[in-house]
Amino acid sequence: MTSSNQTLATGGSTSAWSAVFSMSLCVALLIASEFMPVSLLTPIAEGLGASEGQTGQAISVSGFFAVMASLLMTTVAGRLNRKVILLSMTALMLFSLVLIASAPNFAALMLARALLGISIGGFWALGTAVIMRLVPPEFVSRALSVMFTGQAVAAAFAAPLGSYLGGFMGWRGVFWLLVPLVAINLVWQWVSLPSLPANQRQTIGTLIHVLKRPYFARGMAATMFTFAGAFAMFTYLRPFLETVTQVNVTVLSILLLVLGFMGFAGTWLGGKFSTRHAIRLLQLMPLTMGLVTLGLIEFGELVLVTGLLLAVWGALNNAIPISWMTWLSQNVDDAPEAAGSLIVATIQASILLGAAFGGFLLDHVGIAATFVGSAALSGIAVLLVGSGRGLLKAS
Structure with a gap:
């Protein structure tokens, strides 16, 4: 600064x-x-x-x-x-x-x-x-x-x-x-808000320059698959709960509230640990969310187990953006506006693409295929993060 x-x-x-x-x-x-x-x-x-x-x-x-x-x-x-x-x-x-x-x-x-x-x-x-x-x-x-x-x-x-x-x-x-x-x-x-004069003029060239950094490009790819995996499942959670778990409206509302309230725990988790452990969280979150999604396929008929799995998923889902934004602040601190523009565009596009991918699988194969597809996208995100060294700027 x-x-x-x-x-x-x-x-x-x-x-x-x-x-x-x-x-x-x-x-x-x-x-x-x-x-x-x-x-x-x-x-x-x-x-x-x-x-x-x-x-x-x-x-x-x-x-x-x-x-x-x-x-x-x-x-x-x-x-x-x-x-x-x-x-x-x-x-x-x-x-x-x-x-x-x-x-x-x-x-x-x-x-x-x-x-x-x-x-x-x-x-x-x-x-x-x-x-x-x-x-x-x-x-x-x-x-x-x-x-x-x-x-x-x-x-x-x-x-x-x-x-x-x-x-x-x-x-x-x-x-x-x-x-x-x-x-x-x-x-x-x-x-x-204090006065925040622009530090420098941003151009399309600035965005391209930042995106050409190998560690940042890898991070954007991992971000894309992380969010696409999450929303390929989340967008179609209600039909899963209605057809597989077979809950009524009351239980459905309770499960969705559990998922939503656990978001507060995830927000705390991200704020507490991202500064020192951002890479570790970026590894664990898509891995765990992918496993939770597969667990829903296996145990989705059991309401209590489904609720517990959704609680874990809801917490991790809210920690994801904090962890990625912390990674950005630590590794692209020389161009945070350009990097912020790119990562937000990536997240928004990933949400749309993930929902479209999940919907395609739902219409042509079934709800289980949608969840398997979601877990597969999360798995690709885990592979892209890897050991985490590829996401770090040169010291």
């Missing part, structure tokens, strides 16, 4: 951590905005006169724009102050929520989701680099775990809350409820 950043990290620690917590709330709101519509898909479709399939496509379009935004954000932003960019991304989320809540037709919904995708990709592309400027190196993984706590909260509560609140206030009311929360977060960020 530069001397000015050292002063920020050591002198203004209270304001720095306030900024970190404001980013955590922003993450929670971004994740809630992205995934809450899943639990409201049917009423949204009815309200806009669209089919459920069309509405599902509108919801997923945010992922595509998140990939594009994460790749282009640091280059398009040029030398703009990073505080201004983060505030703009939060303001864009606010506008997209207002547009969704008041959407007169399906086209407005598509536009709102595209804008939300830009907000998601732009925020995540800069998130780790900003964290690295707010706190000293030894506190980066802890600050990342604070930021990702917002993800754990949203993952645990967004879908059930959306479904529950939508039942008596309508789907538009749910999105209007998010609007003041995002507005408060925007003010909090404006007050707590």
Whole structure:
């Protein structure tokens, strides 16, 4: 870090951590905005006169724009102050929520989701680099775990809350409820974030230069297979629980809550151990998650065992992004914005590709094949991480 950043990290620690917590709330709101519509898909479709399939496509379009935004954000932003960019991304989320809540037709919904995708990709592309400027190196993984706590909260509560609140206030009311929360977060960020001038102008050439580093390219490949493996399984967990475990709605909700709540343990795990043991976690997480997925195939008919396996999977799933972002902060500290753009784009693309791969296997072979495919992708990630030496920059 530069001397000015050292002063920020050591002198203004209270304001720095306030900024970190404001980013955590922003993450929670971004994740809630992205995934809450899943639990409201049917009423949204009815309200806009669209089919459920069309509405599902509108919801997923945010992922595509998140990939594009994460790749282009640091280059398009040029030398703009990073505080201004983060505030703009939060303001864009606010506008997209207002547009969704008041959407007169399906086209407005598509536009709102595209804008939300830009907000998601732009925020995540800069998130780790900003964290690295707010706190000293030894506190980066802890600050990342604070930021990702917002993800754990949203993952645990967004879908059930959306479904529950939508039942008596309508789907538009749910999105209007998010609007003041995002507005408060925007003010909090404006007050707590320090000025963050761009260290240098980012170009497409900068992205290519970073990607040409062998250890970073290997890390991106491992990241891709890790997240693709996770979402090839997670996307189709509900049909597995309904057809193999044969649970009713109540038990299904309990199992999903167990998975969501264990995300808090995973966030703590990532923050506690990533600084000293990032490589070890990157080895163990896809390996264990792959074995858990295979265990679900073998013991999926037993509700209690399934719950225990999902608890382990949920904890590790939330530790993954913290561990990879910590690895980035330790090994690409000279170009964190370019590296952040690339890793966020890789993660977003991997989620889409993993879900598509799992869906293909589900439609053409069956749910067991989907889970085997997920475990195979996780296995490839383990092989790519290997001993971990190939992921480390030259000292």
